[in-house]
Amino acid sequence: MSENLIEVQGLTKKYGEFVAVNGIDFHVRKSESFGFLGPNGAGKSTTMRILAATSRRTSGEVSVLGRDPEIHGPQIRAHLGVVPQEGNLDVQLTVTENLYIYGRYFGLSSKFIRSKIDDLLEFAQLEEKRDTKVDALSGGMKRRLIIARSLVSDPDILILDEPTTGLDPQARHILWDRLFRLKEDGMTLLITTHYMDEAEQLCDRLIVMDKGSIMSEGSPAELIREHSTREVLEVRFGSEQNVRMAPAMEKFCDRIEVLPDRILLYTEDAEAVLEEIVGAGHSPKTSLVRRSSLEDVFLRLTGRSLID
Amino acid sequence: MTLLGTTRKVPKFGARYVLESQIRAMLKFFWLIAAMAILNPLLYLVSFGIGVGSLISQHIGPHGIDGVSYLTFIAPALLASSAIQSSMDETIFSTLEGFKWRKLFFGMNATPQTGNTIAGGVFLAAMVRTVIGVSVYSAILYFFGAMNSPHAYLAIPIAIFAGASFGAIMLAFASHVHNEDLFLTIIGRFLIGPMFLFSGTFYPLKSLPSALQIFGWISPLWHATELGRYATYGHQISVTMVIIHFAFLLVMLVVGLFFGFRQFSRRLAK
């Protein structure tokens, strides 16, 4: 009995002649954490903006919370929290002031907002920075503040466009922890990312997008099962040698991918394949046995790496 | 089926929340704005009103221009130009700030606010600043004895009206701007400069060669100045001209708001 908070059919967005989103279909259920994984220019932000009722679509059907964002934009936006890819905090105001004015845009009373600010600051771990100008915050702090800001109106759906891009690993982990808490509290999350680890950690279900189209859809585990093998063996023969060694490597498994710096061998048992390779007299400079990830799914689906 | 609860509504008259945040932003520059509001009139009054004014009364007589003292003559023009200046500053910079420099409008637009409410809030904030600026200015004029014609106070609403008209036009222009350097150069060099020089501010427009009088005709400042002089000390103009001056400013206001609001909405919904 899970209801769909978002339903999208044949969504297309053109900028002039250029097709940024090309007839995509998907739906998002209540309390689901739904991801959009794709490289630069895949159309993730464009899709997000249309769902957030801040951009008009060219064609297709879109329903957010049961209504058409093009007709009921303000009503829908009253129920959304949005974390845009490009920060748009008011850097001349303090942390608290930013939370406050944003709440006011929703028409919330000063009293209500003030009662929420402490919780939001705690959530964003910015209690000590409450009266600091946003100018003086680090990238990670700004990102956390934008997320806190998006929560000021108690949204039903939280839309996050690349929440952790540009952050160092530690800052990303702090953010993931915050988002994970929201997910546990039953918040419906929409997350775009080009980090497969982020998608794997946070998303119940995701679509892989490339050049405006959906390449595949499913849970991270399903996608890996469907499009990749259980394990991957990475071998490096040195930059010049990889391409030359590729034909030889093909014999050891069903599928390989040759990247500039390494060869990936897709197999159910990577250890065994490595033994065979060494047994056959090849000597890779380094080798790595690992489980398949969404990166491999993406490589399979598009022939390209996620981060270019 | 609709899943939208009734708990959260779109706020009524959302522009007031945008107004509120614009004023908050203005307060960050309170001292700068206050200093400008006070120093500007002082500079003009001392240099023109008193300097030029005493020259005129020495050489032409105390009722040298238009049958009134020079201060009385320039007061409505100074008020209107200050109103135009503050509403222009506020609409242009808030709009560039919001669309380009800090992209604040895109943040506002992720809430129930719309292009219309945002444009409305920006315009209202410019009007708040204009009203305050004009009030301070007229207090200083009063102190200098430049507001002692019987209906001098009428210059205040007329100046505010002129500020609203010009602010509306600038809101519309600025909302279309993608290359702000070019825009600001054009505005500063080719619009504002000539407008202040050729609008009959410091001497009657009639004393200019007729080719240059055209600048006055297309200048809201001239129309406002003529209206102000008519209202404050009975400057001789025909009823037709009064209507033309008024209509000019009104059309500017309506056209500016129409195109401004429309472009705000379009640009935010790309």
Ligand SMILES: Nc1ncnc2c1ncn2[C@@H]1O[C@H](COP(=O)(O)OP(=O)(O)OP(=O)(O)O)[C@@H](O)[C@H]1O
């Ligand atoms: N306002 C616009 N005008 C013209 N083209 C646009 C506009 N916005 C996006 N595009 C184009 O649409 C395509 C998709 O852009 P979009 O921002 O949705 O990609 P994305 O998946 O979010 O990429 P990234 O990972 O870089 O954020 C890109 O080729 C982009 O150049």
Ligand SMILES: [Mg+2]
């Ligand atoms: Mg993007």
